[in-house]
Amino acid sequence: MGRASNEPGLSGGRLAGRRAVITGAAQGIGAEIARTYRREGAELVLLDRAADTVGALAGSLGAHSVPVDLADAAATAAAVEQAIGLLGGIDILVNNAGIMSMAPLLELTVENWDLTFDVNVRAMFVTTQVAGRAMVAQGHGTIVNMSSMGAKLGSPNQAHYAASKAAVMSLTRVAAMEFGPHNITVNCICPGYVLTELGAATRTAAMVQAWSDKSPLGRLAETSDVANMALFLASDDASYCTGQAMNVSGGMVMH
Numbered sequence: 001m002g003r004a005s006n007e008p009g010l011s012g013g014r015l016a017g018r019r020a021v022i023t024g025a026a027q028g029i030g031a032e033i034a035r036t037y038r039r040e041g042a043e044l045v046l047l048d049r050a051a052d053t054v055g056a057l058a059g060s061l062g063a064h065s066v067p068v069d070l071a072d073a074a075a076t077a078a079a080v081e082q083a084i085g086l087l088g089g090i091d092i093l094v095n096n097a098g099i100m101s102m103a104p105l106l107e108l109t110v111e112n113w114d115l116t117f118d119v120n121v122r123a124m125f126v127t128t129q130v131a132g133r134a135m136v137a138q139g140h141g142t143i144v145n146m147s148s149m150g151a152k153l154g155s156p157n158q159a160h161y162a163a164s165k166a167a168v169m170s171l172t173r174v175a176a177m178e179f180g181p182h183n184i185t186v187n188c189i190c191p192g193y194v195l196t197e198l199g200a201a202t203r204t205a206a207m208v209q210a211w212s213d214k215s216p217l218g219r220l221a222e223t224s225d226v227a228n229m230a231l232f233l234a235s236d237d238a239s240y241c242t243g244q245a246m247n248v249s250g251g252m253v254m255h
């Protein structure tokens, strides 16, 4: 099943009584996942470097927040430990946080490459290890990782980002293999374009129109489109689903 058994008195939501930790939850897709999970009855700890914003969201949702810079591996491990302590365990880990910048391959710096991998991949390894130990000990759990359509298609000026998101897919598969015997499922989501702060600095109206035209549905993703997949993957409905990379791209990717 990959998650805790339903307890009496906690029914009413698809995640009722589940204890979830969500990274990068201050805004954008992560904040929408937090609102969705809370609506479905989950107890939450929200992790983000934007302490004030994530604190305000947590306050409005009746959740906890732990400020952390996920580029700092030791601080990341400590933050997940703290979150598990606040919740008294962990049933769901959502590794949503990520950064993206644009740079041609010939101009990409080692510093930018490393920071992208530190936040997008290394932090995910660290949180997965800390949460995974707790999940193995309790004999159930589920992990949802945020990859990207870019992992499957690539995109000019995004060698570092696309490679980091492909690494997320590989980490997801290996974690699914190793954790499966412990009743833990691990999946990732590959969103298409979502109009969040991510990439907003370099986005033009012409780019948005061209992206929309690529989808058979003729539109970009809403944050709720991605949050609904994150809800499905964390719910009992996805109990026989593990090691998968689920497209939420409006049909821009079909493999």
Ligand SMILES: NC(=O)c1ccc[n+]([C@@H]2O[C@H](COP(=O)([O-])OP(=O)(O)OC[C@H]3O[C@@H](n4cnc5c(N)ncnc54)[C@H](O)[C@@H]3O)[C@@H](O)[C@H]2O)c1
Residues within 6 Å of the ligand: 023, 024, 025, 026, 027, 028, 029, 030, 047, 048, 049, 050, 068, 069, 070, 071, 096, 097, 098, 099, 100, 119, 146, 147, 148, 149, 190, 191, 192, 193, 194, 195, 196, 197, 198
């Ligand atoms: N927006 C898109 O089009 C799109 C497409 C595919 C995948 N994604 C992925 O979805 C995830 C969420 O993206 P979004 O669009 O909501 O972006 P966003 O920039 O709006 O939100 C990202 C959140 O992560 C937090 N964060 C970033 N670096 C951090 C760090 N070092 N420590 C702690 N927190 C940190 C930010 O403070 C922010 O709250 C990312 O992994 C992103 O790569 C987004």
